Amino acid sequence: MRRYFVSTTLSPSKVDRIVADATLALVAFQVAQARKHIEQRMSMAQWLDAFHRGQRAG
Numbered sequence: 801m802r803r804y805f806v807s808t809t810l811s812p813s814k815v816d817r818i819v820a821d822a823t824l825a826l827v828a829f830q831v832a833q834a835r836k837h838i839e840q841r842m843s844m845a846q847w848l849d850a851f852h853r854g855q856r857a858g
Contacts, residue, residue, distance in 0.1 A: 825851055 810818075826847075833841045842850075 822851070825854075 829842075829847050829851075
């Protein structure tokens, strides 16, 4: 069993979901951004905001 630091604001199930989804989501983001001209690329901060919005929505 893995042990993670669990924030008091996140349930263990939410932490597990982030751990499960974040790596694939990050790789997909990197691939998509690599296809764009550098001026059109989303910043990592913008991606994190979008990722967190998606976690709350789902």
